[in-house]
Amino acid sequence: MDLNIGVLLGEKSIKLKNPLVLSSGILDTNGKILAKIGRDAGAVTTKSLGMKKREGHKNPVVAFYEHGMLNSMGLPNPGAKNFIDEIKYAKQHTDAKIIASIFGRDEEEYGRVAEIISEARPDIIEANVSCPNVKFKKMFGANIESVKKIVKEIKKKTKIPLIVKLSPNTANLKEIAEEVEKAGGDGISAINTVGPGMLINAEAGKPVLSTYFGGVSGPAVKPIALRCVYEIYESVSIPIIGIGGVLNGKDAIEMMMAGASLVGIGSGVHYRGENIFKKVLNEMEKFMKENGYENVEEIIGIAHKK
Amino acid sequence: MKNDEIKMLEIKEIKKEAEGIRSFFFSKSIEATPGQYIMLWVPEVGEKPFSVSYSNSNLFGITVKKIGPFTSKLFEIKRGEKLGVRGPYGKGFKIKGEKVAVVGGGIGMAPLGFLGERMKNKKIFSFIGARTEKEMIFEKRMKRIGKVTIATDDGSAGKKGFITEELENFLEENKIDNIYACGPAPMLKRIAEIGEERAIETQISLERKIKCGVGICGNCLIGDFRVCKDGPIISGKKALQIGAFK
Ligand SMILES: Cc1cc2nc3c(=O)[nH]c(=O)nc-3n(C[C@H](O)[C@H](O)[C@H](O)COP(=O)(O)OP(=O)(O)OC[C@H]3O[C@@H](n4cnc5c(N)ncnc54)[C@H](O)[C@@H]3O)c2cc1C
Numbered sequence A: 001m002d003l004n005i006g007v008l009l010g011e012k013s014i015k016l017k018n019p020l021v022l023s024s025g026i027l028d029t030n031g032k033i034l035a036k037i038g039r040d041a042g043a044v045t046t047k048s049l050g051m052k053k054r055e056g057h058k059n060p061v062v063a064f065y066e067h068g069m070l071n072s073m074g075l076p077n078p079g080a081k082n083f084i085d086e087i088k089y090a091k092q093h094t095d096a097k098i099i100a101s102i103f104g105r106d107e108e109e110y111g112r113v114a115e116i117i118s119e120a121r122p123d124i125i126e127a128n129v130s131c132p133n134v135k136f137k138k139m140f141g142a143n144i145e146s147v148k149k150i151v152k153e154i155k156k157k158t159k160i161p162l163i164v165k166l167s168p169n170t171a172n173l174k175e176i177a178e179e180v181e182k183a184g185g186d187g188i189s190a191i192n193t194v195g196p197g198m199l200i201n202a203e204a205g206k207p208v209l210s211t212y213f214g215g216v217s218g219p220a221v222k223p224i225a226l227r228c229v230y231e232i233y234e235s236v237s238i239p240i241i242g243i244g245g246v247l248n249g250k251d252a253i254e255m256m257m258a259g260a261s262l263v264g265i266g267s268g269v270h271y272r273g274e275n276i277f278k279k280v281l282n283e284m285e286k287f288m289k290e291n292g293y294e295n296v297e298e299i300i301g302i303a304h305k306k
Numbered sequence B: 001m002k003n004d005e006i007k008m009l010e011i012k013e014i015k016k017e018a019e020g021i022r023s024f025f026f027s028k029s030i031e032a033t034p035g036q037y038i039m040l041w042v043p044e045v046g047e048k049p050f051s052v053s054y055s056n057s058n059l060f061g062i063t064v065k066k067i068g069p070f071t072s073k074l075f076e077i078k079r080g081e082k083l084g085v086r087g088p089y090g091k092g093f094k095i096k097g098e099k100v101a102v103v104g105g106g107i108g109m110a111p112l113g114f115l116g117e118r119m120k121n122k123k124i125f126s127f128i129g130a131r132t133e134k135e136m137i138f139e140k141r142m143k144r145i146g147k148v149t150i151a152t153d154d155g156s157a158g159k160k161g162f163i164t165e166e167l168e169n170f171l172e173e174n175k176i177d178n179i180y181a182c183g184p185a186p187m188l189k190r191i192a193e194i195g196e197e198r199a200i201e202t203q204i205s206l207e208r209k210i211k212c213g214v215g216i217c218g219n220c221l222i223g224d225f226r227v228c229k230d231g232p233i234i235s236g237k238k239a240l241q242i243g244a245f246k
């Protein structure tokens, strides 16, 4: 059974030991934890890093319900400069690929943050244009012109392959994905959290999250993630990291069938523990064996009409 | 994942334990081991971790020191009102050894009364430290299950000085199998060192800012150790190794 996978990002062919990726925002706030998760995962993504240190929002910043969870962390991060050594540490201590997630307060700032973080030589840069929890001037991820400009700004400043992380919360997903490819983006990850949504505690008669609204993730969002990945795969030919509601091997396989080359796991760490990557890999292997797949790359996109 | 959904629980009773320290009791049992904590939600105010300090078949309680904005608001809440609870979370103490020392500094006693009551057929020596006599809690409670030594910073009760010094004096004359501790970081550091110097197994409770409480957000990490999920209880040896006191 072969779980190795290669993705072509621009000119660079990147080989991973398996298709699973730790998604941004989950157990990724220092080099040691990235290296630990990297023992099992094929790649690990850092917390989204900005120009300056941010504290994030006040508790409660997470809330749970029967079908999933909400978060409104608010992009807490130490600032890109202060994370360079953490990425360097992770690179030295794991064979997993390192993805540096970045964000900016405006389009130009994405370029500046990319330039700073390039010093740490991450394997891939992921531009988070889709955090629903922070109110910058606009939600870049839903604006075709912004996305184009962000890709161009980053490409001006770094040669490291660029993935753009898209939001499901738009009616123009296909157009935005096409624009990413046209502007020179090397890959797309999708989805970020859905909504935003809201939870109200009936007994208290009050919203749970301190910010009232937060991004939905976990099992509830899997069907939305599958649809988004499916649509993006129809629209572009650059590789996709499929993220959203992946908890077990079958979820991961389905995500690849929809068109993902790599599969991100975030909330799943809560539902199945820190060792979810190992569990999902075992389940994927079992599924492949039972269904006659030799190589995990065979599965990518097979849900589409030929 | 039922325990992750916030439940609003009625406060059955509020007990003044000492100056600025109160226990809040909920008339519901909780399946918690000593050292585990709950996330307490005060609607429109915030959410913070508190160790389970009392637990039996029909109630549980937490013991809170008034320190800042959150705890001040909590102290305005009356009996009969409701508070939000999720959890319990984290790893509790592993109960072992025949002769044990339980060491608490100030509000750090919160999980230790519950721990003491869960230890059956053990010789328990409690060491309670506080700034002054007025802030000392659980002296009577610990006396019911074993021998108690106290110390205060100002000498208003027991010996004047650090409770860790009392523990060290005791260890000169007595053999102990395990030490359990909770309190301010400098005290815990000293306990961990004492454990190393004298080859006694120690378990301590770490404190970091908790956000998610379920081990995903990365806010409470010390290296790759998640205080909220792999802790808050950790062996003193490991705490020193991972640099918990730096
Ligand atoms: C696992 C865990 C278990 C806990 N269990 C308990 C418990 O059983 N009982 C309990 O009372 N608390 C407990 N705490 C601490 C509690 O969660 C809050 O952090 C604390 O009550 C302070 O909240 P606050 O909002 O009132 O003050 P904050 O707004 O956090 O602080 C106000 C001011 O006090 C200072 N301050 C904060 N904490 C301390 C401190 N410990 N000593 C001195 N100054 C401080 C701050 O720097 C600030 O200036 C626990 C924490 C953890 C991580």
Ligand SMILES: Cc1cc2nc3c(=O)[nH]c(=O)nc-3n(C[C@H](O)[C@H](O)[C@H](O)COP(=O)(O)O)c2cc1C
Pocket: A023, A024, A025, A026, A047, A048, A071, A073, A075, A101, A128, A131, A165, A191, A192, A193, A216, A217, A218, A219, A221, A243, A244, A245, A246, A264, A265, A266, A267, A268, B216, B217
């Ligand atoms: C607590 C938490 C924090 C997150 N922080 C970020 C972040 O900083 N940057 C980002 O691009 N996505 C962030 N996300 C989104 C996840 O990376 C992922 O896209 C989303 O949660 C859907 O996947 P899941 O269902 O596997 O969690 C966060 C998600 C959670 C639950």
Ligand code: FES
Pocket: B209, B210, B211, B212, B213, B214, B215, B216, B217, B218, B219, B220, B221, B226, B227, B228, B229
């Ligand atoms: S508080 Fe979120 S990982 Fe510990």
